[in-house]
Amino acid sequence: xxxxxxxxxxxxxxxxxxxxxxxxxxxxxxxxxxxxxxxxxxxxxxxxxxxxxxxxxxxxxxxxxxxxxxxxxxxxxxxxxxxxxxxxxxxxxxxxxxxxxxxxxxxxxxxxxxxxxxxxxxxxxxxxxxxxxxxxxxxxxxxxxxxxxxxxxxxxxxxxxxxxxxxxxxxxxxxxxxxxxxxxxxxxxxxxxxxxxxxxxxxxxxxxxxxxxxxxxxxxxxxxxxxxxxxxxxxxxxxxxxxxxxxxxxxxxxxxxxxxxxxxxxxxxxxxxxxxxxxxxxxxxxxxxxxxxxxxxxxxxxxxxxxxxxxxxxxxxxxxxxxxxxxxxxxxxxxxxxxxxxxxxxxxxxxxxxxxxxxxxxxxxxxxxxxxxxxxxxxxxxxxxxxxxxxxxxxxxxxxxxxxxxxxxxxxxxxxxxxxxxxxxxxxxxxxxxxxxxxxxxxxxxxxxxxxxxxxxxxxxxxxxxxxxxxxxxxxxxxxxxxxxxxxxxxxxxxxxxxxxxxxxxxxxxxxxxxxxxxxxxxxxxxxxxxxxxxxxxxxxxxxxxxxxxxxxxxxxxxxxxxxxxxxxxxxxxxxxxxxxxxxxxxxxxxxxxxxxxxxxxxxxxxxxxxxxxxxxxxxxxxxxxxxxxxxxxxxxxxxxxxxxxxxxxxxxxxxxxxxxxxxxxxxxxxxxxxxxxxxxxxxxxxxxxxxxxxxxxxxxxxxxxxxxxxxxxxxxxxxxxxxxxxxxxxxxxxxxxxxxx
Amino acid sequence: xxxxxxxxxxxxxxxxxxxxxxxxxxxxxxxxxxxxxxxxxxxxxxxxxxxxxxxxxxxxxxxxxxxxxxxxxxxxxxxxxxxxxxxxxxxxxxxxxxxxxxxxxxxxxxxxxxxxxxxxxxxxxxxxxxxxxxxxxxxxxxxxxxxxxxxxxxxxxxxxxxxxxxxxxxxxxxx
Numbered sequence: 001x002x003x004x005x006x007x008x009x010x011x012x013x014x015x016x017x018x019x020x021x022x023x024x025x026x027x028x029x030x031x032x033x034x035x036x037x038x039x040x041x042x043x044x045x046x047x048x049x050x051x052x053x054x055x056x057x058x059x060x061x062x063x064x065x066x067x068x069x070x071x072x073x074x075x076x077x078x079x080x081x082x083x084x085x086x087x088x089x090x091x092x093x094x095x096x097x098x099x100x101x102x103x104x105x106x107x108x109x110x111x112x113x114x115x116x117x118x119x120x121x122x123x124x125x126x127x128x129x130x131x132x133x134x135x136x137x138x139x140x141x142x143x144x145x146x147x148x149x150x151x152x153x154x155x156x157x158x159x160x161x162x163x164x165x166x167x168x169x170x171x172x173x174x175x176x177x178x179x180x181x182x183x184x185x186x187x188x189x190x191x192x193x194x195x196x197x198x199x200x201x202x203x204x205x206x207x208x209x210x211x212x213x214x215x216x217x218x219x220x221x222x223x224x225x226x227x228x229x230x231x232x233x234x235x236x237x238x239x240x241x242x243x244x245x246x247x248x249x250x251x252x253x254x255x256x257x258x259x260x261x262x263x264x265x266x267x268x269x270x271x272x273x274x275x276x277x278x279x280x281x282x283x284x285x286x287x288x289x290x291x292x293x294x295x296x297x298x299x300x301x302x303x304x305x306x307x308x309x310x311x312x313x314x315x316x317x318x319x320x321x322x323x324x325x326x327x328x329x330x331x332x333x334x335x336x337x338x339x340x341x342x343x344x345x346x347x348x349x350x351x352x353x354x355x356x357x358x359x360x361x362x363x364x365x366x367x368x369x370x371x372x373x374x375x376x377x378x379x380x381x382x383x384x385x386x387x388x389x390x391x392x393x394x395x396x397x398x399x400x401x402x403x404x405x406x407x408x409x410x411x412x413x414x415x416x417x418x419x420x421x422x423x424x425x426x427x428x429x430x431x432x433x434x435x436x437x438x439x440x441x442x443x444x445x446x447x448x449x450x451x452x453x454x455x456x457x458x459x460x461x462x463x464x465x466x467x468x469x470x471x472x473x474x475x476x477x478x479x480x481x482x483x484x485x486x487x488x489x490x491x492x493x494x495x496x497x498x499x500x501x502x503x504x505x506x507x508x509x510x511x512x513x514x515x516x517x518x519x520x521x522x523x524x525x526x527x528x529x530x531x532x533x534x535x536x537x538x539x540x541x542x543x544x545x546x547x548x549x550x551x552x553x554x555x556x557x558x559x560x561x562x563x564x565x566x567x568x569x570x571x572x573x574x575x576x577x578x579x580x581x582x583x584x585x586x587x588x589x590x591x592x593x594x595x596x597x598x599x600x601x602x603x604x605x606x607x608x609x610x611x612x613x614x615x616x617x618x619x620x621x622x623x624x625x626x627x628x629x630x631x632x633x634x635x636x637x638x639x640x641x642x643x644x645x646x647x648x649x650x651x652x653x654x655x656x657x658x659x660x661x662x663x664x665x666x667x668x669x670x671x672x673x674x675x676x677x678x679x680x681x682x683x684x685x686x687x688x689x690x691x692x693x694x695x696x697x698x699x700x701x702x703x704x705x706x707x708x709x710x711x712x713x714x715x716x717x718x719x720x721x722x723x724x725x726x727x728x729x730x731x732x733x734x735x736x737x738x739x740x741x742x
Numbered sequence: 743x744x745x746x747x748x749x750x751x752x753x754x755x756x757x758x759x760x761x762x763x764x765x766x767x768x769x770x771x772x773x774x775x776x777x778x779x780x781x782x783x784x785x786x787x788x789x790x791x792x793x794x795x796x797x798x799x800x801x802x803x804x805x806x807x808x809x810x811x812x813x814x815x816x817x818x819x820x821x822x823x824x825x826x827x828x829x830x831x832x833x834x835x836x837x838x839x840x841x842x843x844x845x846x847x848x849x850x851x852x853x854x855x856x857x858x859x860x861x862x863x864x865x866x867x868x869x870x871x872x873x874x875x876x877x878x879x880x881x882x883x884x885x886x887x888x889x890x891x892x893x894x895x896x897x898x899x900x901x902x903x904x905x906x907x908x909x910x911x912x913x914x915x916x917x
Contacts, residue, residue, distance in 0.1 A: 601762045608766075718794075
């Protein structure tokens with residue numbers, strides 16, 4: 001039997017080799033003149049962009065299968081072999097490194113390569129990697145491509161690097177994906193070094209490469225199925241190619257520049273800044289040199305679009321917003337609510353709620369708990385990099401670093417600084433390199449202080465960091481199941497779901513799940529509009545404030561009306577909602593008819609929830625109130641009535657409503673002259689009604705974490721909810737929703 | 743002129759807002775009857791999957807479906823009763839030898855809604871059964887009835903400082 005480790009290494013190396021060959025073929029086709037070392041590295045990065053596109057296309061036509069990937073990869077490698085990609089290069093090599101630098105760099109590089117490879121090959125259990133990065137990859141492979149996923153906003157993010165993971169995952173599963181990331185992690189320092197050597201900054205290049213390589217957040221991120229370090233490698237490659245173009249003006253370079261800029265966007269939205277960066281760079285340089293700019297810019301734009309547009313098109317088709325899960329105000333859709341987007345962006349902006357902005361530098365460089373990871377204490381010296389402003393190259397590096405650090409203003413997690421880190425590292429190393437003996441000391445200190453066994457002595461115990469050198473787990477001498485059970489609670493919960501929930505069933509939860517380890521459909525409350533509604537139903541059963549305990553009754557002279565329109569006229573922070581809208585003639589409610597038509601703005605898609613006779617569902621604006629929001633009813637013909645009653649929740653004090661009506665003809669007339677407000681007692685049976693709503697939407701299972709807001713109530717009132725406990729692992733409970741009594 | 747036209751066309755496009763679609767009323771849900779079943783009954787065994795629903799406080803988590811569960815010094819349970827007259831409260835529990843070595847004989851005081859119900863002294867470890875008739879005025883059928891059993895001496899774990907009272911097996915009200 002072939003050891004699992006072989007599959008992992010095959011999956012990763014097959015993917016990286018396929019990418020490398022594609023990139024080399026492209027560079028040769030374009031006849032771009034590079035140094036030998038640059039051919040290897042840019043070959044890998046440019047090829048990754050092409051391979052990602054190939055996998056995207058295969059996913060789009062439902063051909064994401066192991067056999068197809070093998071055939072495609074084998075064809076690429078065979079073509080590369082035939083074209084001499086694996087043979088000796090005719091390109092010249094870069095000037096050699098000095099002996100001290102060479103030995104110092106090699107020693108540190110190899111030590112960290114062993115550390116990182118063992119972690120990358122160990123069973124994958126990173127929070128985001130095992131939840132959505134690989135959760136989606138596993139799903140694409142199961143479903144042989146993209147499916148219409150509208151209940152997971154992470155499926156709407158660009159997943160350029162994940163396309164490479166998918167290629168590797170097909171052969172070596174989770175760890176193969178992490179090893180692909182490891183490949184980029186090890187390529188990035190070499191890219192920095194190569195760039196520096198080309199421009200005569202070899203010593204600074206060695207220093208910057210080590211600063212980048214050993215940074216603890218690079219270690220933990222770049223050896224798991226995250227994508228930040230890979231994206232950083234693409235961003236820096238783009239900068240290197242732009243610098244080469246600046247020096248040599250090889251027009252063919254515009255093609256890989258465009259492809260990489262587009263691939264940055266495909267890799268991560270925040271790295272999409274690479275497109276304006278590169279476009280601005282090209283335009284500025286051509287303009288200053290009084291050279292034609294339109295054609296190069298068009299070539300650049302076309303190449304970038306090839307990489308970026310497929311992702312926007314996929315989102316537009318599936319979720320109605322090319323930039324989902326962001327910009328929902330400009331592309332309204334039912335899949336990601338505007339209020340959620342605002343909360344999400346706000347949460348990312350403040351992360352672990354720092355008491356003061358002065359906490360951020362210490363957490364970034366030493367503690368690493370609040371911002372999820374640390375750069376290492378040496379980066380406390382980062383302000384010294386400003387001394388590099390004295391040299392043009394230093395200015396360009398710092399400007400690029402500052403530009404790619406812009407997304408950090410919106411997400412202060414440490415890893416969101418990674419795209420700017422190679423630039424800052426090189427600028428800092430340029431400063432140190434000017435003082436004899438300083439740089440080797442800084443490099444050695446950084447390498448030692450960032451080693452896991454040293455790091456744990458001073459960083460927070462909750463810092464996101466590598467903790468061990470798991471060689472036995474990497475080689476699967478220690479069983480994968482045992483390792484994951486010992487170290488990953490998320491895995492244990494995912495396996496509970498797999499064991500107790502039948503295939504094809506949906507599980508609703510308020511928290512996250514390691515979806516990469518379960519094949520069941522997980523609906524997490526915050527991850528989509530549909531799921532938000534499921535959470536709302538549960539909350540209505542749980543909290544009186546989320547249930548309709550308030551009524552607005554509009555009484556008017558009896559008259560025939562066909563159209564009624566409720567208009568909201570205030571601004572504020574509350575959201576507007578209607579649990580039930582009822583119309584009366586005297587004491588008798590007008591029976592609802594299939595001829596009726598309802599519409600609302602915003603959130604027209606949930607208008608039905610105000611007319612379903614359920615007290616746990618409600619139409620909701622899902623954004624803060626503003627004048628002009630409305631809810632309109634067309635009765636299909638005139639009906640006699642004299643009052644309208646709205647059953648609402650109390651959480652909307654700021655809403656100011658006016659009710660208008662009109663018959664078949666005529667103008668809108670204000671009906672809301674006499675409005676009476678009243679409280680009504682909380683109706684019993686809401687818990688069971690909430691579960692019925694979940695069942696009606698195909699959800700029959702609930703996963704409840706120990707800190708779940710509904711956890712205690714589920715436990716104490718299982719009979720009222722109509723749920724039965726199926727299993728429990730470490731405090732997380734799995735319930736089945738019982739069928740309603742006839 | 744051509745550029746101006748393009749800009750004007752783009753501005754017009756930008757001013758367009760989609761009209762929201764019309765929807766028909768959906769299938770109507772059954773009207774709630776305003777009643778719901780009681781969440782708990784009058785007797786609980788610790789091996790019941792619904793045991794947690796009866797626990798108000800003071801019962802530690804155990805293995806799922808285990809026959810007994812450790813209590814702290816003052817476990818409190820809740821029950822729903824359909825009638826209040828002629829009922830006896832009972833509790834089956836075990837005084838573990840391992841803890842009895844440290845505590846020696848113990849007294850357990852029972853109360854309902856904070857009002858004393860009775861007490862018992864136990865001079866040796868092992869399985870115990872407590873039973874007492876309950877005056878009707880201590881009980882209600884409209885709200886949950888909360889019963890507490892407070893043990894005067896507990897074993898304190900040297901490892902984690904956990905206070906252990908006794909092993910609860912079954913409790914409740916019966917005729």
